[in-house]
Amino acid sequence: MAEAQQEAAQTEHDAKQYTLKVRRYKPESGDGPYWESFDVELDPTLSVLDGLLQAKDREDGSLAVRCSCRAAICGSCGVKINGKSTLACLIQIGEAHEAANRRNGGGEPIVVEPMGNMPVVKDLVTDMESAHWEKIRRVTPWLLDDGDPPERERVVPPESMVDITQTIACIQCGACVSACLSMEVDPDFIGPAALAKAYRFVGDPRDVETRERLYDLAQDPHGIYDCTHCFSCIDACPKGVAPMDQIMRLRRAAGNEEIDDKNNGHRHEAAFVNIIRKKGTLDESLLLQESYAQGVKGKLIPKPAAIKGLVGSIPTAVRGIRTGKMRSLRKLIPGMHHKLPGDGTEYVGRIYEHAEEHATELNLYITGEEGEEPAPKESDERQAEAVTAPAAEPDETVASADGGDAEQPGPDQEAQR
Amino acid sequence: MTGDLKLAYWPGCVSRGFTPELHGSMALVSERLGIELVTLDRANCCGAGVIAEHNQELADTLNARTFALAQQTGLAMMNICSTCQGAQSECQQRLDADSAYRAHVNEALSGEGLQYEKDKGGWTNKNFLWVLVEDYGLDRLKAAVKRPLSGLRVGPFYGCYIVRPKHRLGYEDHPERDLYLEQVIETLGGEVVDYDGSRKCCGFPIVTMNRDTSLRQAGTHIGDALDQGADCLVTPCPLCHLNLDMQQPEAAKIVNRDLGLAILHLPQLVGLALGYQPGDLGMGTHIASTSWVGERLAGVPA
Numbered sequence: 001m002a003e004a005q006q007e008a009a010q011t012e013h014d015a016k017q018y019t020l021k022v023r024r025y026k027p028e029s030g031d032g033p034y035w036e037s038f039d040v041e042l043d044p045t046l047s048v049l050d051g052l053l054q055a056k057d058r059e060d061g062s063l064a065v066r067c068s069c070r071a072a073i074c075g076s077c078g079v080k081i082n083g084k085s086t087l088a089c090l091i092q093i094g095e096a097h098e099a100a101n102r103r104n105g106g107g108e109p110i111v112v113e114p115m116g117n118m119p120v121v122k123d124l125v126t127d128m129e130s131a132h133w134e135k136i137r138r139v140t141p142w143l144l145d146d147g148d149p150p151e152r153e154r155v156v157p158p159e160s161m162v163d164i165t166q167t168i169a170c171i172q173c174g175a176c177v178s179a180c181l182s183m184e185v186d187p188d189f190i191g192p193a194a195l196a197k198a199y200r201f202v203g204d205p206r207d208v209e210t211r212e213r214l215y216d217l218a219q220d221p222h223g224i225y226d227c228t229h230c231f232s233c234i235d236a237c238p239k240g241v242a243p244m245d246q247i248m249r250l251r252r253a254a255g256n257e258e259i260d261d262k263n264n265g266h267r268h269e270a271a272f273v274n275i276i277r278k279k280g281t282l283d284e285s286l287l288l289q290e291s292y293a294q295g296v297k298g299k300l301i302p303k304p305a306a307i308k309g310l311v312g313s314i315p316t317a318v319r320g321i322r323t324g325k326m327r328s329l330r331k332l333i334p335g336m337h338h339k340l341p342g343d344g345t346e347y348v349g350r351i352y353e354h355a356e357e358h359a360t361e362l363n364l365y366i367t368g369e370e371g372e373e374p375a376p377k378e379s380d381e382r383q384a385e386a387v388t389a390p391a392a393e394p395d396e397t398v399a400s401a402d403g404g405d406a407e408q409p410g411p412d413q414e415a416q417r
Numbered sequence: 418m419t420g421d422l423k424l425a426y427w428p429g430c431v432s433r434g435f436t437p438e439l440h441g442s443m444a445l446v447s448e449r450l451g452i453e454l455v456t457l458d459r460a461n462c463c464g465a466g467v468i469a470e471h472n473q474e475l476a477d478t479l480n481a482r483t484f485a486l487a488q489q490t491g492l493a494m495m496n497i498c499s500t501c502q503g504a505q506s507e508c509q510q511r512l513d514a515d516s517a518y519r520a521h522v523n524e525a526l527s528g529e530g531l532q533y534e535k536d537k538g539g540w541t542n543k544n545f546l547w548v549l550v551e552d553y554g555l556d557r558l559k560a561a562v563k564r565p566l567s568g569l570r571v572g573p574f575y576g577c578y579i580v581r582p583k584h585r586l587g588y589e590d591h592p593e594r595d596l597y598l599e600q601v602i603e604t605l606g607g608e609v610v611d612y613d614g615s616r617k618c619c620g621f622p623i624v625t626m627n628r629d630t631s632l633r634q635a636g637t638h639i640g641d642a643l644d645q646g647a648d649c650l651v652t653p654c655p656l657c658h659l660n661l662d663m664q665q666p667e668a669a670k671i672v673n674r675d676l677g678l679a680i681l682h683l684p685q686l687v688g689l690a691l692g693y694q695p696g697d698l699g700m701g702t703h704i705a706s707t708s709w710v711g712e713r714l715a716g717v718p719a
Contacts, residue, residue: 072474103596181577181618185633225626228634229466230618231503231581242582248470255471263626272467276479280461282430291625312628316663316704320435323702344459347529351482355475362473362511362518369514 014043018093020029020051021109022063024123033120037109038063044094048112049077051093052124066121072238075173079124080113085236088112088124111359115178117187131183132174135194137215138166143201144209160205166365167200167246169239176233176243188222190231192243195224199246202253211257218254218261225251240365267291278350288313422552425487426454427542429657430462435663438656438699442684443497443545445698447581448559449691454495457486459700463504465656466578466622473511478522480508484542485523485531493552494542497684499654502544503578509542510585533587544579546653546683550597555604565606569713571686572610572647573598574638574661576654577618598651600684605690610647614638619657623665629671633699635660636672649679649710651686658682658719665705689714 018040025033038055049067056063069076070089077088082099096110114120118131145154176192183189190198198217201207217223224247233243255266271290275283339345432440447454460483462468469476483505487494496502512519513535523532534540543551549558579586580595588594595616599609620634639661642650652658660668661681670674681689685698689710700707 043646102593103599181634181672182623182630184617185620185637186627186630189630221627225623227623228620228629228631229622230577230620232618234582248466251470252472264628269467269471270426270623272465273471273475273703276462276464276468279450282434282462282465284431284434288625300479316667319666319704320663323704340461341458342460347482348461350528351478351525352475355472355478358474359472360474360518360521362515362516365513369510370516 001365015041016044016094017041018051018097020048020055021111022052022055022123023111023113024063025114025120026062027122036060040093042093044097045092047089048079048081048091048093048096048110049088051110052088064125066125073171075171075238078115078126078173078175078178080111080115080178080399082111083113084184085115085133085174085175085232087175087238090238106325115174117177117180117183118174126174126178128174128177131187131191132172132193135177135190138190138198139194139198139201140213141194141197141201143204144207144213145209154206156205162366163363164200164203164263166241166363167196167203170196170200170237170241172336173238175236175238176241179232179236181230182226186222186226189226190217190220191221192227192247195227195250196243196246199250200384202250210253211259214250214254214257216260217250218259218263218265221263223263224254225261225263242365264291277349277352278345280345398414421566422451422548423453423455423492424495424548425490425492426456427460427483427494427496427501428456429496429501432497433661435598436655436658436682438702439497439658439682439684442682442688442693442698445693446684446688446691449693450558450687452548452553455490455492457483457490457494460486463498463501464508465500466504466597469504469507474522476504477508477511477518478525480505480536481519481522481533482526482529482531484509484512484540485526485533487542488534488537489531491538493540495548496542496657497545497653497682499544499576499579499652500656501578502542503576505542506585506587524640529600544653546579546601547591547594548595548600549687550593551591555600558601558687560602562605562690564690564714566602566673566686566690566714568716569604569615569710570610570646570648571602571607571681572612572642572645572650573602573615574650574652574654574657574680575616576652576657577616579653580616598653598683601687602651606687607686607690609647610642612638612642612645612647614641617656617678617705619660621660624660628667630673631660632664632668634662634678636668636674639665639668639676639678640672640674643676647678648713649681649686649707651683652683653683655682663704672710677705679703679705679710681707681710714719 020038022036022038023033034083040051040054042050042054049070052065056065060316066075067089068074072087072090077101079088081096086209099107100110112124113127114124118126121127170193174193177183180192183191198213202210202213227244227247229244231244237243245415251265255269260266268291271287275286338349426438451537461479464476464479468479506521512522512533519533519535526532575595575598586594601610617638618634620631624631650661658680665676680703685700695701695707695711
């Protein structure tokens with residue numbers, strides 16, 4: 001008891017002053033958004049959410065912020081802190097203060113804004129319907145089975161579910177959607193949260209419409225090939241879901257299914273991979289030709305979208321020749337690019353043979369990193385999902401691409417429904 | 418100046434393809450700074466994330482080969498492309514995370530007598546930007562400046578692969594890596610322009626798949642930088658350069674506004690401050706005119 005009192009006194013003693021600069025918006029006023037600063041006083045280890053709630057409590061009860069668990073479990077308090085999409089309860093206020101003052105050493109307020117890429121209802125509360133929930137529904141977020149209900153549950157080997165535990169960790173907070181740089185310019189992009197959810201079913205051995213799902217997401221101009229690979233969602237996610245990695249897995253799966261999408265996504269990937277096999281380094285002219293129009297050599301008929309893309313790239317090429325950027329016409333001729341010296345390409349070819357034979361996919365979310373303590377927040381999750389990876393034996397770690405050799409026990413809560 | 422910094426140098430594919438001015442200016446700048454570069458001419462493409470998308474082990478093995486070639490020289494490695502940095506760091510993270518996997522990947526390299534070793538003598542792979550700040554040093558860079566970039570308003574453009582994800586890219590040990598461009602610009606005597614797009618995506622990875630989304634990103638960031646009064650952008654990534662410079666006229670059509678902003682490769686900006694002329698650094702070959710940068714600096718004696 002005395003200890004607790006002492007601790008409380010200590011906490012009070014450690015309280016520091018912070019300024020929260022909050023982007024506010026009151027729809028009923030008819031005015032646009034505006035900035036308002038609140039001075040708060042609290043321990044640096046408390047969260048930005050605690051700061052916001054203190055401001056609401058002491059200064060302005062009308063300050064709107066959505067929250068519930070205050071422990072990064074419920075996913076309600078998504079905001080942007082100093083421009084970064086996250087949960088308000090996950091970031092310590094002292095840490096946020098330091099981040100706000102990285103460049104000028106002090107005096108800058110902690111900037112708190114509503115999440116991006118979605119309409120604001122009031123102050124820090126956003127409407128997640130159009131940017132998030134509608135897109136989640138878009139990917140058919142339920143199991144499509146063979147229509148023949150089993151007597152009890154559908155039994156699958158636990159290890160076949162380990163792969164999708166990462167996507168199952170999603171708490172639907174919308175931080176990745178807020179951070180998505182493709183969605184910023186293309187609001188129709190299905191987006192990181194929904195595509196991660198899509199992988200949750202594509203990777204589920206019980207789902208019977210894997211190819212149909214992949215075909216749908218590959219053909220959609222705002223689907224898996226609209227992700228610009230910027231990693232924003234990976235850093236924004238409070239749960240380590242790494243939505244972009246899930247999108248890349250969807251692309252890999254679509255490629256393995258040889259889905260020849262009209263966005264040139266698969267052709268681009270296949271062309272890239274083949275050029276490096278042949279030459280060791282990238283020949284951009286050949287990549288353009290093969291991504292767009294393999295039909296030039298009579299192999300395949302280019303799709304209308306490919307012709308459009310190829311024609312669209314002509315002005316750029318002409319400008320390049322004019323300025324001397326493409327030093328000679330020769331440089332623009334596909335296949336004239338240099339090869340690796342000596343027997344370099346031969347060794348690259350052998351690497352292809354070896355990697356294609358095994359096609360190992362290592363997911364560090366599942367296996368962890370040697371020599372590093374897992375981050376506390378991640379280890380909590382891992383325990384919650386009972387995916388406790390034992391010290392990996394060589395044969396276990398080198399799992400095949402379909403995850404079939406992954407030996408970690410992984411009873412999955414959704415699998416046991 | 419004799420160099421005490423000697424590095425295994427991976428120029429990447431694009432610097433010898435569509436952006437030869439990057440490779441050329443890097444050669445000039447390293448010589449003047451006294452950084453000795455040993456080119457890894459047998460090394461292969463990093464895969465740019467695309468090969469990993471196809472087959473993760475393939476990308477990891479290809480990059481393990483490049484790392485092993487660098488380690489064979491006994492030198493730390495330097496790249497000049499944010500995308501190489503990001504794609505290679507991703508593979509290195511997996512290789513370093515798991516000794517059994519590393520051994521498996523090394524099997525594929527054994528025929529060539531190569532092996533990638535984790536932490537071999539503190540071995541690192543760094544972009545020129547990181548080398549400049551962490552190994553060469555800003556004080557030393559400042560001392561090497563012959564023509565301060567006074568009055569030149571420069572917007573930093575990092576490229577996604579060198580700023581995210583933070584854990585993979587060593588931000589725990591080097592938390593200011595996403596401020597280095599600002600630090601370099603100031604060290605060279607230039608003025609930093611803050612604008613919304615400096616750490617956003619140029620859109621390049623999907624230019625052949627969704628041209629509108631891709632070029633809208635490039636055009637928006639260039640427009641934002643212009644609105645903040647930038648004379649030019651500087652980038653450590655040649656792929657960003659392709660979308661920001663080579664595609665700039667097309668991006669302008671998509672965002673429906675006049676652009677016309679010079680986009681410099683990092684070694685070009687450093688080279689200008691070291692006293693090279695824009696022509697020496699291949700700036701005349703850019704699509705977006707760099708003449709304004711030249712005019713700005715004309716008054717400053719080299």
